[in-house]
Amino acid sequence: QQQVKQSPQSLIVQKGGISIINCAYENTAFDYFPWYQQFPGKGPALLIAIRPDVSEKKEGRFTISFNKSAKQFSLHIMDSQPGDSATYFCAASKRAAGNMLTFGGGTRLMVKP
Amino acid sequence: DVKVTQSSRYLVKRTGEKVFLECVQDMDHENMFWYRQDPGLGLRLIYFSYDVKMKEKGDIPEGYSVSREKKERFSLILESASTNQTSMYLCASSSRGLPGRFGAGTRLSVL
Numbered sequence: 001q002q003q004v005k006q007s008p009q010s011l012i013v014q015k016g017g018i019s020i021i022n023c024a025y026e027n028t029a030f031d032y033f034p035w036y037q038q039f040p041g042k043g044p045a046l047l048i049a050i051r052p053d054v055s056e057k058k059e060g061r062f063t064i065s066f067n068k069s070a071k072q073f074s075l076h077i078m079d080s081q082p083g084d085s086a087t088y089f090c091a092a093s094k095r096a097a098g099n100m101l102t103f104g105g106g107t108r109l110m111v112k113p
Numbered sequence: 114d115v116k117v118t119q120s121s122r123y124l125v126k127r128t129g130e131k132v133f134l135e136c137v138q139d140m141d142h143e144n145m146f147w148y149r150q151d152p153g154l155g156l157r158l159i160y161f162s163y164d165v166k167m168k169e170k171g172d173i174p175e176g177y178s179v180s181r182e183k184k185e186r187f188s189l190i191l192e193s194a195s196t197n198q199t200s201m202y203l204c205a206s207s208s209r210g211l212p213g214r215f216g217a218g219t220r221l222s223v224l
Contacts, residue, residue: 009153034211043117043203043215044156089155093211100171101211103155 003027004092006104013111019077021107023090026071030092034101035064035075038087047088048075080111119204119216126223132191134219136204145187146212147179150201162187194223
């Protein structure tokens, strides 16, 4: 049973549009929520992360929104570009458990020129 | 540029073979990780190591073992490869906390 559910599995967005990827978690002990970006043929790389004491974090065109009561968080990519085409993974961890990350299933994003 | 290097991009092995996947990082990181990546399942942690000769089981350690004799090198061992271990294997490292950088992966096919 996946503890972090990610949707959609794939997403096609026009250049300049907003890409939105959603994740939901079940375990209320999770207290750190990173997002990873993976280009074809490459390993994932940490993109942005949020802790549950804030509702939003923004880095450039990338924003994480966090809803603790709903146990949901999402990644928004503003002004999406073809270079953003990649697979995105959300994840969650419990600090008390050290370095254990639980990943969502991934979203393959394609941004059309 | 800092690097996590996995020794092979592609491997083809036969059922029952002993398989070694090697990972080297040049960042002097304490923590190293092995994940497997399967479509729709994301990444699942197999083992991680927080110091030389130290290891901790992840979510799916069955059928795998690891070795960390030197700080920069973390090996994943499939004692007797099976077809359900056909997957993409990813190594990662971090100075503390969660993995920030991954290797490019090894795609293993077990026939």
